[in-house]
Structure formats: C-alpha cells, structure tokens
Amino acid sequence: MDQAVRVFSERGYHGTSINDLIQATNLAQGSLYKAFKDKQAIFLAAFDRYRAQRTEKMRQAIGDDGNGLERLRRALTFYAESSQGSQGRQGCLVVGSIAELSTFPAEVSRHIHSALERNEALLADLLRQGQEDGSIPAHMNRESSARMLLCLAQGMRIVGKAGCSRAAMQAVVDSALKAVI
Numbered sequence: 310m311d312q313a314v315r316v317f318s319e320r321g322y323h324g325t326s327i328n329d330l331i332q333a334t335n336l337a338q339g340s341l342y343k344a345f346k347d348k349q350a351i352f353l354a355a356f357d358r359y360r361a362q363r364t365e366k367m368r369q370a371i372g373d374d375g376n377g378l379e380r381l382r383r384a385l386t387f388y389a390e391s392s393q394g395s396q397g398r399q400g401c402l403v404v405g406s407i408a409e410l411s412t413f414p415a416e417v418s419r420h421i422h423s424a425l426e427r428n429e430a431l432l433a434d435l436l437r438q439g440q441e442d443g444s445i446p447a448h449m450n451r452e453s454s455a456r457m458l459l460c461l462a463q464g465m466r467i468v469g470k471a472g473c474s475r476a477a478m479q480a481v482v483d484s485a486l487k488a489v490i
Contacts, residue, residue: 313355318402322352322409322417353420359402360424367431377439378490381458384435385485388462389478397469397478403428404466429459436489445490454489461485 312333316325327348331338345351370387371380391397406413406421413421433455439445465473465481 310355310358313351314359314402315399317352317355318359318400318405321405322348323412325352349414349417353417356402356406356417356420356424360427364427371435376442376444377435377437378444378486381432381435381439381445381489382482382486384432385458385462385482386479388465389482390475392465392469392478393473393475397466398472400470401463401466404463407463425459425463428462429455432458432462449489457488458485 312335313330316329316333320329325348327338327341330336330348330351331341334341336344341351345354367384367387371383375383391401403421403424406417407425410418410421433451436445436449436451436454436458440447440449440451461481465478469478
C-alpha cells in the first residue's frame with residue numbers, strides 16, 4: 310500500500326496505470342486484481358492508508374502540551390515540513406486528488422471531501438483551544454480562519470512539489486500565525 314500511495318501521490322489517479330502499480334508494488338497483475346477489484350479500489354485503500362498515517366503523524370506533531378497557539382504552530386509546521394525536501398516533491402495524495410476531483414465517481418469524491426473536512430475541523434479546534442486559553446484573540450472568526458489555514462496548508466503542499474526550502478515554508482507558517490493573532 311505504501312508504494313501505491315507513493316505512485317498515486319507523485320502521478321495522480323489518472324496519471325497512474327495498473328502497470329505503474331504492478332511495478333511499484335512488485336505484485337503480479339493477477340495478485341493485484343485478486344486483492345482489489347480495480348484501480349479505484351486500490352486508490353481508495355491507498356487513500357485511506359495515507360490519511361490514517363498522516364492523521365497519526367499530525368497528532369504526534371501537535372502533542373498534548375502547550376496552549377492553542379503553540380499547538381496550532383506545531384500543526385502548521387507539520388505541513389511546512391511535509392512541503393519541502395523529498396516529501397514535498399512527492400506531493401500530497403489529498404491535494405493531488407483535489408485537482409482531479411471533478412473526474413472522480415461520487416464515492417471517491419466523498420473520501421476526498423471528508424479528508425478536507427477533517428483537516429479543517431482540526432484547525433478550527435486548535436483555534437478554539439487558543440481562544441479558550443487566551444493565546445488567540447476571542448474576536449477572531451474561527452470558521453473563516455480555519456478555512457484560510459486549510460487553504461494555506463494545502464497550498465504549501467502544492468508549492469512544495471516545486472522544491473521549497475524549510476526556511477521558506479517556515480516563513481509561511483510565521484506569516485499565517487500573525488494573521489490569526
């Protein structure tokens with residue numbers, strides 16, 4: 310699955326062929342089709358694995374300590390780190406899938422929309438925590454700020470494919486935090 314995630318992240322759904330998946334996974338075509346009905350089933354399994362892994366890594370990066378603003382900084386820094394170096398050039402499966410959203414069947418589109426909604430909800434929750442502990446101003450509009458941060462984070466993943474530096478991505482995080490405080 311990890312190799313399927315890598316191929317779909319790098320090439321997108323439509324840019325990935327069954328032969329690409331066979332080559333990446335070192336599985337015979339028959340074995341691949343025995344495990345999965347079709348390319349869409351492989352994609353959905355890869356997408357779910359990617360989301361589960363990213364969610365766990367994000368939880369670890371945010372941690373349980375600190376105020377809301379500190380935890381928000383760690384969340385945005387997680388996106389910044391993912392947007393540079395080899396991981397940045399590989400790309401994000403969610404972001405790549407968003408670009409192809411209009412070409413997917415409803416079932417796949419729901420998976421992608423759900424991933425975005427969960428990311429936005431996490432950012433809104435971190436903003437709420439910051440408002441409650443006083444590290445983020447109470448007058449800040451949580452919903453629109455969470456959406457802005459989601460767009461920024463997803464945008465960092467797109468720009469990261471072009472090969473951004475760690476310093477450049479961290480500067481984006483610093484600017485974003487100034488916008489919410």
